[in-house]
Amino acid sequence: MELRHLRYFDAVAETLNFTRAAERLHVTQSTLSHQIRQMEDELGSVLFDRSGKKVRMTEAGEILRSYMTPALEQIDRGVQALRGEGEPLTGRLRLGTTPSFNTRMVPSCVATYMHHYPGIQVTVEELAAGMIARRLAAGHLDLAVSYRPTDGGDLWFEPLYNEELKLVVAASHPLARRRRVRMVELHHVRMVLLPAQFQTRKLLDDCFEAAGAEPLVAAQLNSIAPMIELVRQTELAAIIAETAVTPAADLRVIPLEDPTPIRTPGMLWHKGATRSPSIKHFADIIRRAAGQST
Template sequence: MAALELRHLRYLIAVAERGNFTRAAEDLHISQPTLSQQIRQLERAVGVQLLDRTGRTVQLTDAGAVYTEHARRALRDLDAAERAVHDVQDLSRGHLRLGVTPTFTAYLIGPLVAELHTRFPGIGLTLTETTQDRIEAALLADDLDLGVAFAGAHPAGITATPLFTETLSLVVGGSRTPEPPKALAVQALQEQQLALLSGDFATRGHIDAYFAEHRIEPRITVEANTIQALTEIVQRTSVATVLPDAITHDHPHLVPVLLDPPLPARTVTLLDRRGAYRSAAARAFTRLTHDVVRVRGYTPAPAARGYMDVEARRP
């Protein structure tokens, strides 16, 4: 029987994902004949046909689908084992793979990374901004260590630890005053020009649901797919926006105005894969995140208060 090597598993997964030997070979930076030969070696080693090559695209056979599922799991476990072997408990070095949904890059990631770099300068970070469902899929595939997203329904295998409560407010341009502005009745938004996030943001869906509940048809003059664009527009025009009020903490020329009734709050959570190996870097980042949330004065979620009480009692 031909010897089975890890590259055979990676080659099979690449072909299964691409459905084409040529494209898979390009991804793997090997020739197509070499890839075909390696896959046939694998099929001889396991004694069954893993791929159906008769159609326009290459498909997994029933046996191939089962084998590929186990191959993915084996490679994921081996990658985790390698990270565990190289994990340095004193945090003099290490690496963290973090996924966040887009709004958090506007107010949370900067303070988190600054604190990480200050405390643990030897830890590298790979930061991915993407949608919550992709973060959860990447955690399950062991492509991420941690994710920052919202509470809600999560796939099986995902653990969500509450961090804090995020509130949305109307945000206008102007200078801060000692007294916060009075709450604005939601009906007043009928006459207010708004710049809002585009519909591919979960935050926009949250805002639209609030408007629909209160039968408000807002005057949306600008839609943008970046928060930075909205904050720049609001600072320079009379147009307002609706964003997490935490964004205004680091922008002195943005003023949060509470709406009456207020928009429903959301719980921000730290996501990981249940049962996954947690590196020293991931454990340190989890503690650091709770510290930053507390220092910046974000409203802690109820379960997060319990977490911080436990941490405070630790020696």
């Protein structure tokens, strides 16, 4: 087994997509697939499950990666040190995120990351998806948790999972006892929503239009935590991802239908950017957290 096999394996393990991994490595997809099969034959273990629509790592692949990733990081550090580019113990990571993920998921990932890299300063910017794409393209962010950009020519997008947006109301709200709510039933319901520049708001506006509903937007806030607090203290309703809502006795989270608002979060980074081992490690933390959200 050669070092290139490990690089190929690492790229597929990171993207879980042979096409994107091949593009990143500047090889053909057939070459990449052949090299991975060679590796599997030599090890006598299947590393990736290719039977479904999505590529998944097998248990053997997870075990190999848990040992291989630190070794590759050490190799990268050694090469960088010889070139005078050794990665310092201190540095920074600049992360962009939309409000939904900055309530619970991103802070949890940052806490885990800082345990492994205590000397690296982490900066998190909470922004609308369009601004995140622009700041990534300009090199002002290293990585982002957001949505697929409408014009993402210079950006990689790695889908993480699909999630439903749900109605959130106070326990005293007239809809609080409902098991499900149709979008049309939100016609003239007083609501707090994200401002129009957010992709999630555009998604919701499309759902309202499809249902023939016009909610009464009494407030617009650009952060999820204040929205939840406003719902808790008023008669307003909100539509938020359930993963962003901490379970509480005074709140109710209700599924929506006809149509059900669904969005696909993912990771974004600039195609031409060099990703250090520490950035790759943060991406792995996000993938694991996303896996726990599904």
